[in-house]
Amino acid sequence: MTKFVRVLIDRSEGRELDYAVPEEFSGRVPPGARVVLMLRNRRATGTVLEEIASSEVPGIRPILGIVGETGEEASLPPSLLRLARWVSGYYCAPFASVLKAMLPPSLRGERIAGKRIRMVTLARHPDAGTLEKLGRTAPKRRRLLEILLAAGSPVPAPELLASAGSAAPTLKALEEAGWVSVTEERASRDAGGEYLPSRVPDLNPDQARAVESIMEAVTPPSGEGGGSAHPSVFLLHGVTGSGKTEVYLRSIEAVLAAGRSALVLVPEIALTPQTVERFRSRFDIPGARHGVAVLHSHLGEAERREEWMRIRSGAARIVIGARSAVFAPLTSPGLIIVDEEHEGSYKQEESPRYHARDVAVMRGRLEGCPVLLGSATPSVESYRNALAGKYRLLEMPRRADGQKMPLIRVVDLRLQGKRAVSDGGLSAPLQIAISRRLELSQQVILFLNRRGYATSVLCEQCGHVCRCPNCSLSLTLHRNADRMACHLCGHSSRPPSACPECRDPGIRHSGTGTQRVEETLRRLYPEARIARMDADTMSGRGSYEKVLGDFRARRTDILLGTQMIAKGLDFPNVTLVGIINADTGLHSPDFRAGERTFQLLTQVAGRAGRGEAEGEVLIQTYSPGSPSIQHARHHDFAGFYGQEVSFREVFGHPPFRRILLLRIRSVSREDAERAGRMLASAFRRAAPEGVEVSDPAPAPIERAHGSHRFHLTLKGASGTLLSSLAREVLGGLSLPAGVVASPDVDPCSLL
Ligand code: ADP
Ligand code: ZN
Numbered sequence: 001m002t003k004f005v006r007v008l009i010d011r012s013e014g015r016e017l018d019y020a021v022p023e024e025f026s027g028r029v030p031p032g033a034r035v036v037l038m039l040r041n042r043r044a045t046g047t048v049l050e051e052i053a054s055s056e057v058p059g060i061r062p063i064l065g066i067v068g069e070t071g072e073e074a075s076l077p078p079s080l081l082r083l084a085r086w087v088s089g090y091y092c093a094p095f096a097s098v099l100k101a102m103l104p105p106s107l108r109g110e111r112i113a114g115k116r117i118r119m120v121t122l123a124r125h126p127d128a129g130t131l132e133k134l135g136r137t138a139p140k141r142r143r144l145l146e147i148l149l150a151a152g153s154p155v156p157a158p159e160l161l162a163s164a165g166s167a168a169p170t171l172k173a174l175e176e177a178g179w180v181s182v183t184e185e186r187a188s189r190d191a192g193g194e195y196l197p198s199r200v201p202d203l204n205p206d207q208a209r210a211v212e213s214i215m216e217a218v219t220p221p222s223g224e225g226g227g228s229a230h231p232s233v234f235l236l237h238g239v240t241g242s243g244k245t246e247v248y249l250r251s252i253e254a255v256l257a258a259g260r261s262a263l264v265l266v267p268e269i270a271l272t273p274q275t276v277e278r279f280r281s282r283f284d285i286p287g288a289r290h291g292v293a294v295l296h297s298h299l300g301e302a303e304r305r306e307e308w309m310r311i312r313s314g315a316a317r318i319v320i321g322a323r324s325a326v327f328a329p330l331t332s333p334g335l336i337i338v339d340e341e342h343e344g345s346y347k348q349e350e351s352p353r354y355h356a357r358d359v360a361v362m363r364g365r366l367e368g369c370p371v372l373l374g375s376a377t378p379s380v381e382s383y384r385n386a387l388a389g390k391y392r393l394l395e396m397p398r399r400a401d402g403q404k405m406p407l408i409r410v411v412d413l414r415l416q417g418k419r420a421v422s423d424g425g426l427s428a429p430l431q432i433a434i435s436r437r438l439e440l441s442q443q444v445i446l447f448l449n450r451r452g453y454a455t456s457v458l459c460e461q462c463g464h465v466c467r468c469p470n471c472s473l474s475l476t477l478h479r480n481a482d483r484m485a486c487h488l489c490g491h492s493s494r495p496p497s498a499c500p501e502c503r504d505p506g507i508r509h510s511g512t513g514t515q516r517v518e519e520t521l522r523r524l525y526p527e528a529r530i531a532r533m534d535a536d537t538m539s540g541r542g543s544y545e546k547v548l549g550d551f552r553a554r555r556t557d558i559l560l561g562t563q564m565i566a567k568g569l570d571f572p573n574v575t576l577v578g579i580i581n582a583d584t585g586l587h588s589p590d591f592r593a594g595e596r597t598f599q600l601l602t603q604v605a606g607r608a609g610r611g612e613a614e615g616e617v618l619i620q621t622y623s624p625g626s627p628s629i630q631h632a633r634h635h636d637f638a639g640f641y642g643q644e645v646s647f648r649e650v651f652g653h654p655p656f657r658r659i660l661l662l663r664i665r666s667v668s669r670e671d672a673e674r675a676g677r678m679l680a681s682a683f684r685r686a687a688p689e690g691v692e693v694s695d696p697a698p699a700p701i702e703r704a705h706g707s708h709r710f711h712l713t714l715k716g717a718s719g720t721l722l723s724s725l726a727r728e729v730l731g732g733l734s735l736p737a738g739v740v741a742s743p744d745v746d747p748c749s750l751l
Contacts, residue, residue, distance in 0.1 A: 238396030240606025260334025295321030424520025455511030572611025
């Protein structure tokens with residue numbers, strides 16, 4: 001019988017302490033259990049790491065309780081503890097922060113289950129000046145705002161107050177001044193909507209072959225740990241409309257039949273009611289015992305906790321969720337699916353900076369369960385693994401019920417002259433194509449990855465561009481609101497009537513955003529029913545469902561949107577997809593710029609021609625010769641991959657060499673730069689042969705959220721090697737005050 005446990009204390013920077021287990025908790029605190037205890041003279045919470053037979057600690061204290069209610073105790077399955085160790089090591093993130101990411105906020109702390117949690121969100125983004133002023137007059141308020149800024153997402157009020165060391169009046173004051181908003185619950189996005197009734201199709205030969213291979217790898221639970229000794233990773237490469245979802249559904253049926261559970265990851269943006277419905281309508285049959293649980297960032301805290309508990313208790317055997325659902329507490333998953341595995345949004349851009357696809361592959365290995373990665377445009381990394389035989393490649397090169405791939409035409413904007421620009425970005429060929437589809441009562445999707453009216457405000461005399469004072473980005477003009485906004489930090493201000501630099505009144509806007517295209521469409525097609533879908537129009541509750549529902553029910557003719565409309569939508573009556581500017585991402589300073597453009601074009605084009613009528617795609621571009629555009633145009637993934645992989649090899653980019661990006665920031669530019677030089681020489685001294693350390697350089701987005709940023713890049717043969725080097729060097733070094741250096745292993749964004 002256990003007498004003692006070793007506990008990782010939540011708020012203690014990774015301290016592990018021993019506690020005694022009183023009789024009443026005996027047998028109820030296995031590794032993974034969440035416990036309440038005293039740390040010095042304060043109550044605290046922690047996670048049991050292991051049971052120990054004896055402890056040397058004199059005067060050892062007892063644990064006081066278990067987090068949650070009896071029978072609803074919030075313990076982590078032991079396999080997740082092992083996964084957390086790996087994530088913490090590989091991504092150089094504190095173990096405690098990884099455990100925190102695994103638990104819903106209300107189960108992190110010592111709060112009793114079932115209670116409503118008040119969540120605090122930043123309502124306005126304070127700039128550096130405001131923070132400084134508050135620092136002098138109201139330091140507690142400043143501290144609170146800083147914590148919210150750092151969190152970047154809603155924080156439970158008790159947790160916020162505790163970490164800021166302030167009391168409720170401080171929060172109240174900030175709320176009244178309009179800096180923060182406090183809500184009890186957030187509405188679920190997973191409700192209502194209009195769906196097509198689903199029928200279960202017969203698998204075509206490609207699908208049948210894929211499902212058969214996957215089923216061979218699915219095993220019944222075999223006691224402790226379960227699973228196969230050599231679980232497989234599959235890469236399902238299926239063109240858009242090839243019926244990948246049906247393959248997922250059939251594989252999950254097999255998993256359930258084997259008595260196990262399944263985890264499905266989709267990009268946040270594709271976690272739509274339509275997606276969820278495809279799973280629910282198949283598995284959530286009343287009376288059936290396998291429920292579907294959904295985890296996404298729009299869940300209210302109470303719902304999130306409830307879903308977590310349903311998964312933990314085994315009541316839900318199918319879990320669908322975005323990035324962080326990779327940590328869902330299933331006890332014995334029989335299959336982990338990662339849809340759209342190439343998506344950059346699987347990478348978390350704050351600590352712990354994990355990549356959910358790669359964590360999924362590791363989780364599969366630890367749990368002995370197969371992993372299925374699916375995409376129409378696999379990442380170079382995964383496709384290379386498949387060609388090398390590390391993953392098993394399953395190909396579905398045809399659309400599911402024999403529809404043709406859409407015909408893609410490229411419109412060279414250089415030949416369209418100034419007219420295309422003055423017509424809000426719509427070239428003559430695109431205008432003609434739209435008119436024709438409208439006449440045929442077919443639907444049109446138009447894609448532009450830039451919201452707002454104009455993408456910059458610039459002076460024609462001196463070339464001055466209006467930029468965000470906190471970030472180095474140019475401000476986007478939003479005409480309806482008569483504001484210029486920073487799309488990184490949310491700063492906004494009135495557009496100037498004269499150039500702030502040279503006082504010339506000729507300041508004007510350039511570059512086209514969705515708002516401006518909408519204006520043009522309404523002018524050109526006054527009869528057409530037009531809807532715009534981007535972060536600006538989708539802020540209201542239920543607006544997303546409404547717009548998609550209307551489009552599905554053919555109450556809308558033209559749907560114009562940003563990447564929100566690029567993924568997973570399946571509308572049979574859409575016969576024309578127009579890509580208004582294919583070049584938006586092409587010239588970004590990132591070795592993946594070409595890959596991303598190819599993926600985005602292929603995905604967006606894939607929305608066309610999913611019904612009886614053949615689809616057509618028009619891509620407008622100023623660089624028609626770019627390989628990304630040419631290969632997308634010919635639906636030629638292999639061609640694109642071949643040329644991309646040789647480019648990566650020549651320059652030693654991933655996956656040939658791995659990258660660890662050290663992100664250095666400080667409010668002081670000198671401090672950040674000095675720390676960069678200091679780190680570069682420390683890394684050079686410690687680096688083993690074969691690891692290359694760059695000079696520190698200003699980040700492509702040099703200022704963000706009021707901080708100055710520098711990057712230091714390490715390149716080496718393996719990620720593990722780089723992260724252990726980073727842990728060693730950062731552990732033995734103290735940085736100048738106010739400088740933060742965060743390691744980003746296998747970074748997705750280099751900005
Ligand atoms: P993908 O995710 O590969 O782009 P989907 O899973 O969305 O493709 O499938 C595209 C369409 O084909 C959907 O409308 C789906 O219902 C249909 N479909 C899938 N499998 C079959 C099949 N075997 N026979 C007929 N239709 C199918
Ligand atoms: Zn900004």
